[in-house]
Amino acid sequence: MRQTAQHIAGEWVFGTPKSRRSSRDVPLLDRGLIADLKAHKMQHPRSGDGDALFWPGRTPGSHRVDYGRVWDLASFRRNYFKPALMRAELPAIRVHDLRHTAASLWLAAGFPPYQVSRWLGHASVVTTDTIYSHLYPTDYAQHIARFERYANVVGQK
Known part of the structure; x- marks a missing residue:
């Protein structure tokens, strides 16, 4: 299923892509990344469920992974992306x-x-x-x- 997700007023709102061109296939061009994603998919608690969220969210106020919650970009930026950039001594960039x-x-x-x-x-x-x-x-x-x-x-x- 192809859909969009927007965080509006603290809630996730799902919809359809805005145009035909918004739905596209982007190939993964790295065999190592493909292997890692396959391994993640096989270890997913709802592997095989086409409606399952691929990336888990987190329980509010904790670092506990919750596959029933939508992945939160702000949480990802704060807890993973920015620290990774700092450890790699890279400048601050946007996702x-x-x-x-x-x-x-x-x-x-x-x-x-x-x-x-x-x-x-x-x-x-x-x-x-x-x-x-x-x-x-x-x-x-x-x-x-x-x-x-x-x-x-x-x-x-």
Whole structure:
């Protein structure tokens, strides 16, 4: 099931994605992460229940995990994300900044901007280009070599 969750006035409100493009599949591109998520899923107390929440929330006022409660971003930021950044001696960033990191890494790895745009849910590749164009390669050595190989093959025909 695909749905949205918003924390409004202290309550979780569930709804449908705002547009067709809001529902998308984003591939996991790391085999280690995939293995870790599979292990988490197999150890989940409601494994096999398609309606179960994948990430547990916490009982208010404690650190006790509660699979019946919705995962709370503010609690995650406060209790896990910020301490992890401090231990790693990284600057304070927003969780949303991880989205930009992913997009930057995908583009640096050579994924086509159109594909990255779809994974991010942008309405147009122009949005992706506007935000991330400074990350495109400026060393065209690989492009030159590829074009020369192509030109040589075409020239031999």
